[in-house]
Amino acid sequence: MPSRREARSRRTARATIAAVSAFALCCGVWLLQSGGAGHAPPQPSAAQAAGERPGPGEAAAFSALPPSAPTRLRIPSLRVDAPLMGLGLTAEGSLDVPPAERRNLAGWYEAGTAPGERGTSIVAGHVDNAEGPAVFYSLGALKKGHTVEVDRTDGLTAVFTVDAVEVYDSRAFPDEKVYGSSRRPELRVITCGGGYSKKTGYLGNVVVFAHLTGTKGAGHRVGGW
Template sequence: MRSRVSNIAIASVTALALCSGAWLLRSGAETHPPPQPSAAQAGAGEPAGRSARAPAARALPHSPPDRVRIPSIHVNAPLMGLGLTPQGSLDVPPAAKKNLAGWYEAGTTPGETGTAIVAGHVDNAEGPAVFYDLGALKKGSRIEVERRDGGTAVFTVDAIEVYDAHDFPDEKVYGAAHRPELRVITCGGGYSKATGYQGNVVVFAHLTGSH
C-alpha cells in the first residue's frame, strides 16, 4: 500500500510530462506516428492486469531495477529513478537521452507485490525514443526487468490500452494490486500540433517468473 497515494497523485500528469511530440512537430511527420494498440490487445472487459492467461509467480523481495528489456519491440534500456516535481507531477528522464526509461522510485519495485510504474518518452526532437513501439506490443509478450540484487523479474503482458488524457483511469492504472504487477507508460492517442499527443499508451503486465 505504500505507493498508492503517491501513484494516484501522478496519474493525471504523466501525459503532460511525456507527450510534447517535438519530433512530429519539427519534422512534419504526422503520417508516421508511433503505433497504437488495437482493440484486440485491450483487456476485453476484464480488469487489465488480472488476466489468468499466465499464472502469477511468487513476489520477489524489494530491489531497485536497473534495466528494462522488451525483446519483441527491441527495447533494451537502462532505468533511472524518477521522483515527483515540486508541482507534484512525475518527473521524466532527460528527453535528450532517447534510450533511457525511468521507474517511480517512491513506489513498488518491479517484482514486489503491488503496482510498479515504468515510464519513458515516445520520441524527442530528433526522432523515436525508447518506447516509440510500445503500442505494437501484443498480449503474452515478455518484459524483463534487471534488478540490483542480480536477479531478473519476468512479466507477461495482459493488455495494451490507449487512453485520452482527459479520461485517464487513475485507479485502473495506478491502484494497488495483490500480486506483482507492472505498468509501462508512454504517450499515444491522437496528435495535435498545438498540444502534442492527446493521451497515453499503457501496458499492463504481471510477474510470471524470475531468474
C-alpha cells in the same frame, strides 16, 4: 527488512502516485518537438485491451520478490533494451520523466513499488524527442502474451507477461486502474500516444499492463506456481 517508518513512507508514496494527473504525463518534454503526425507511433488495437476474464492461455502469477531497485528493462519482441533511472514527482505533484535528450532511457517510480515486489510498479519513458523515435516509440505494437524483463540490483531478472495494451485520452485517464494497488506483482509501462495535435502534442497515453510470471537468476525458477 524495511523499518516501520520506511514502510509507511512507501505506502504514502504509492497513494500519491495514484492521484497523479495523467495530463501531466504528456506535457513538456513528452510532447513532440519536431516532425509531424505522419510519423505517428503504432497504437494498440481493440484486441489488445483487457478482457473481463483471463484468457485460457494467460500465464499464472509468480510469487512476489523482495524489494530491489531495477537497473534495466528489456522488451524482446520490440527489441527494447534500456537502462532505468529513478523518477520522483515534480513540484506540481506529477510523475517526472527521464531527460528528453537521452532517447534510450526509461525511468521507474522509485518511491513506489519495485518491479517484482507485490503491488503495482510504474515505468515511464518517451515515445520520441526532437531527433526522432525514443525508447517506447513502438510500445503500442506490443501484444498480449509478450514479455517484459526487468533486471534488478539483487541479480534477479523479473519476467512479466503482458495482460493488455491500452490507449487513453488524457482527459479520461483511469488513474486508479493504472496506478492503483494490486495484491500480486504487476507492472505498468507508460508512454505518450493516442491522437496528436500540432498545437498541444500527443493527446493521451499508451499503457501496458503486465504481471510477474517468473524470474531468471541463481536459485529461482521461471514460470508460475
